[in-house]
Amino acid sequence: MRATTIHAPFDLRVEDVPDPVVRQPGDAVVRVLRSCVCGSDLWAYRGESARTPGQRIGHEFLGIVEETGAEVGSVRRGDLVVAPFMWSDGVCDYCREGLTTSCEHGGFWGSVGSDGGQGEAVRVPYADGTLVALPAEAASDDRLLAALLTLSDVLGTGHHAALGAGARPGATVAVVGDGAVGLCAVLAARHLGAERIIALGRHETRTDLARRFGATDVVAERGDAAVEAVRALTRGQGAHAVVEAVGTEQSMSTAVNITRDGGAIGFVGVPHGSGTGLDLSVMFDRNIALRGGVAPVRAYIPELLPDVLDGTVDPSPVFDLTVPLEGVPDGYKAMDGRTALKVMVTY
Amino acid sequence: MRATTIHAPFDLRVEDVPDPVVRQPGDAVVRVLRSCVCGSDLWAYRGESARTPGQRIGHEFLGIVEETGAEVGSVRRGDLVVAPFMWSDGVCDYCREGLTTSCEHGGFWGSVGSDGGQGEAVRVPYADGTLVALPAEAASDDRLLAALLTLSDVLGTGHHAALGAGARPGATVAVVGDGAVGLCAVLAARHLGAERIIALGRHETRTDLARRFGATDVVAERGDAAVEAVRALTRGQGAHAVVEAVGTEQSMSTAVNITRDGGAIGFVGVPHGSGTGLDLSVMFDRNIALRGGVAPVRAYIPELLPDVLDGTVDPSPVFDLTVPLEGVPDGYKAMDGRTALKVMVTY
Numbered sequence: 099m100r101a102t103t104i105h106a107p108f109d110l111r112v113e114d115v116p117d118p119v120v121r122q123p124g125d126a127v128v129r130v131l132r133s134c135v136c137g138s139d140l141w142a143y144r145g146e147s148a149r150t151p152g153q154r155i156g157h158e159f160l161g162i163v164e165e166t167g168a169e170v171g172s173v174r175r176g177d178l179v180v181a182p183f184m185w186s187d188g189v190c191d192y193c194r195e196g197l198t199t200s201c202e203h204g205g206f207w208g209s210v211g212s213d214g215g216q217g218e219a220v221r222v223p224y225a226d227g228t229l230v231a232l233p234a235e236a237a238s239d240d241r242l243l244a245a246l247l248t249l250s251d252v253l254g255t256g257h258h259a260a261l262g263a264g265a266r267p268g269a270t271v272a273v274v275g276d277g278a279v280g281l282c283a284v285l286a287a288r289h290l291g292a293e294r295i296i297a298l299g300r301h302e303t304r305t306d307l308a309r310r311f312g313a314t315d316v317v318a319e320r321g322d323a324a325v326e327a328v329r330a331l332t333r334g335q336g337a338h339a340v341v342e343a344v345g346t347e348q349s350m351s352t353a354v355n356i357t358r359d360g361g362a363i364g365f366v367g368v369p370h371g372s373g374t375g376l377d378l379s380v381m382f383d384r385n386i387a388l389r390g391g392v393a394p395v396r397a398y399i400p401e402l403l404p405d406v407l408d409g410t411v412d413p414s415p416v417f418d419l420t421v422p423l424e425g426v427p428d429g430y431k432a433m434d435g436r437t438a439l440k441v442m443v444t445y
Numbered sequence: 446m447r448a449t450t451i452h453a454p455f456d457l458r459v460e461d462v463p464d465p466v467v468r469q470p471g472d473a474v475v476r477v478l479r480s481c482v483c484g485s486d487l488w489a490y491r492g493e494s495a496r497t498p499g500q501r502i503g504h505e506f507l508g509i510v511e512e513t514g515a516e517v518g519s520v521r522r523g524d525l526v527v528a529p530f531m532w533s534d535g536v537c538d539y540c541r542e543g544l545t546t547s548c549e550h551g552g553f554w555g556s557v558g559s560d561g562g563q564g565e566a567v568r569v570p571y572a573d574g575t576l577v578a579l580p581a582e583a584a585s586d587d588r589l590l591a592a593l594l595t596l597s598d599v600l601g602t603g604h605h606a607a608l609g610a611g612a613r614p615g616a617t618v619a620v621v622g623d624g625a626v627g628l629c630a631v632l633a634a635r636h637l638g639a640e641r642i643i644a645l646g647r648h649e650t651r652t653d654l655a656r657r658f659g660a661t662d663v664v665a666e667r668g669d670a671a672v673e674a675v676r677a678l679t680r681g682q683g684a685h686a687v688v689e690a691v692g693t694e695q696s697m698s699t700a701v702n703i704t705r706d707g708g709a710i711g712f713v714g715v716p717h718g719s720g721t722g723l724d725l726s727v728m729f730d731r732n733i734a735l736r737g738g739v740a741p742v743r744a745y746i747p748e749l750l751p752d753v754l755d756g757t758v759d760p761s762p763v764f765d766l767t768v769p770l771e772g773v774p775d776g777y778k779a780m781d782g783r784t785a786l787k788v789m790v791t792y
Binding site for chain 2: 191192197199335350360362365374376378382384385386388390391392394
C-alpha cells in the first residue's frame with residue numbers, strides 16, 4: 099500500500115510499504131477513508147521532535163474495517179469506524195476510569211513499527227478497546243465524515259481542554275491558541291454552557307471561525323497587551339476558565355496572567371521549551387489551577403458522537419484544505435506556512 | 446502593649462509598641478489569648494522573605510474582642526473569636542465565592558502598618574468579614590483553645606491542600622511535608638474519607654503524629670527512593686491525590702513523580718526557588734493536575750468548626766512547645782532548628 103513516511107525534517111514521502119495484516123487476535127485492519135494532519139505532526143516535520151528515518155506519520159483517521167482478528171467482537175468487516183489518536187486496550191484500570199491515554203498497552207500511531215494514519219490502511223491493535231463504530235450512512239456524507247474525523251483528536255482534545263479549564267454555564271472562557279484544537283475548545287466551551295468566550299488570535303480567517311463556533315469576543319493582541327485586553331473585558335478580573343492550546347512558554351505565561359483568581363487553565367498544547375511558562379508564585383497567590391494533558395479522546399467519543407451526528411456540534415469547518423494521499427507533503431507545507439488551518443486527506 | 450517585631454534575619458524582639466485602637470468603623474480590637482508561629486514565618490526569620498526592620502510578625506491568633514467600631518455587627522466586646530491569617534471584607538465578589546484570600550480589601554497581619562498576631566492585641570480591619578465567634582466556654586479549655594487556634598491557618602490550609610489534591614472516599618493520598626500543615630492535611634484527608642494515607646517524613650515524632658492523625662503508611666526515604674517507595678505501595682501507580690506542603694522545587698518534583706496518572710497535586714507550600722519543580726511534559730503525558738495556593742481559611746472555618754468543637758477533628762497535638770510572649774524568639778529558634786514542630790504562645 100501507499101503511506102506517508104518521514105525521513106528527515108521537511109522530508110516527507112508517500113511511498114510503498116507492506117500491506118498491514120492481522121498479527122494478534124485483537125487486531126483489526128482498517129482501510130482509511132479520511133485522515134488529516136495535526137498541529138503536533140508539525141513538531142516532527144520541523145525536526146523539533148525526533149523521528150527515526152522512514153517512520154510512519156499521522157494519527158487521525160476513520161475508515162472501513164477490512165479484516166479482524168479472532169478475538170475482536172465490537173466491530174466487523176465493512177463497519178465504518180473512527181480511531182482515536184492512541185490505541186488502548188479498553189480493559190485496564192486506566193481505560194475503565196476513562197484515562198485511555200494512560201492505558202498499560204496503549205501506543206501511538208506512527209510510532210516505530212506501527213502504521214500511521216496518513217496511509218491507505220492501518221493495523222489497529224486492541225481493536226475492541228480502540229475503535230468506535232459509526233453509522234454506515236455517514237460514509238456517503240462528505241461534511242459529516244469531516245466532522246466525525248475530528249473525533250479522532252481535535253474535537254476531543256478541545257473538549258478535554260474546556261473541561262480542564264472548568265468551562266461551565268455562566269463562566270467566561272478564554273482560549274489561547276487559534277489552531278484547530280483552540281477552535282474546537284471554543285465549540286466545546288459553548289457546548290458546556292459558557293456565557294462568554296474570548297478567543298485570542300490575530301488571523302482573521304481563524305478568528306472568524308472562532309466567532310462562528312461561539313466566541314463572543316476576539317483579542318488580537320499578544321503578550322502583555324493581550325493580558326490587558328482580556329482584563330478590560332472582564333472587569334479587571336480575568337477569565338474563570340482558560341484554555342492553553344499552543345504549548346509554548348509564552349502562551350502558558352499568557353494563560354496564567356489572564357486567569358481569574360480561583361480559576362483554572364486547561365492545558366492541551368504539547369509542552370515545548372525548557373521552562374514551563376508557569377509563575378508558581380502568581381498561581382499560589384491567586385489559587386490558579388492547572389489541569390489537562392494528552393486528551394483521552396477515546397473515552398469522549400461516545401459522549402460527543404450524538405451531537406456530531408445530529409449536527410448540534412459541527413467542527414467540520416476546521417478543515418480548509420483537502421489533498422489526496424500523494425499530496426500530503428504539500429498539506430504539511432501549507433500548515434507549516436499557516437496558509438492552511440487543518441488539512442484533510444481523501445482516498 | 447508588647448509585640449514581636451523583626452529587625453533583621455534572626456533578630457526578633459519583643460518590645461513596646463502603641464496600643465491598637467479602632468480607626469475605621471469596621472475595625473475591632475482583639476486582646477490575644479493564644480497565637481503561634483508558622484512555618485512560613487521562618488522564611489522571614491531566615492531572611493528568605495524580605496521584611497522592613499521593625500515590622501510586626503505572626504498571623505495566627507485567637508482572643509477576646511475588646512472594642513468594636515460603629516459598623517461592626519457580627520461580634521461584640523467580650524466575644525471569643527478566631528482570626529484567619531488574612532483579613533477580608535466578606536462582601537466582595539471573591540469573598541462571596543469563598544476565595545477570601547483574593548479579597549479586594551484583604552491583607553496580611555504583620556504587613557507594614559498592621560499589627561501582627563504575635564503581640565498582646567491586634568487591630569482587625571473588616572471585623573465582620575474576618576472574625577469568627579467561638580463558644581465562650583472554650584476560653585477555659587486549654588486543649589480546645591489549641592485546637593481552635595489551628596483554624597487560623599494550618600487546619601484550613603491542610604484542608605485546602607487535601608481538597609486540591611482531590612482526597613475523597615476510597616482514594617490513596619500521599620502527603621509531602623511533615624510540618625504542621627502536612628500533618629493537618631493527613632487529618633483532613635482522613636476526614637474526607639481517604640482509604641489510604643501515605644505520609645512522607647523521616648522525623649519519628651512527626652511521623653508518629655501522622656499515624657495518630659490517620660496515616661496508614663510512612664515513607665522515610667527522600668527523592669528517587671521516596672518515589673520508588675510510594676510506587677511500591679500503590680501497585681506501581683502512585684497516589685490519586687498528593688499534598689505538597691513544603692514549597693521547594695525538590696518537594697514539588699517528588700509530588701509530581703508520586704502522583705498517579707489522572708491524579709492531582711494540592712499545593713499549599715509557599716513556592717520558594719527559581720524554578721517550579723514541575724516537569725510539564727510528565728504532567729501532560731500523565732494528566733496530572735495542580736490545584737491549590739494560599740488557603741482561603743476564613744471560608745473553611747464555619748465548615749471545620751463543629752468537628753473541632755466536638756473533638757471529631759483534634760489538631761491540638763501539632764503544638765509541642767508553648768512559650769510566653771517574651772519567649773517568642775526562643776520559639777522561632779526551636780522551630781528553625783526543628784526541635785519543635787509548632788510553637789504556641791500563651792498570654
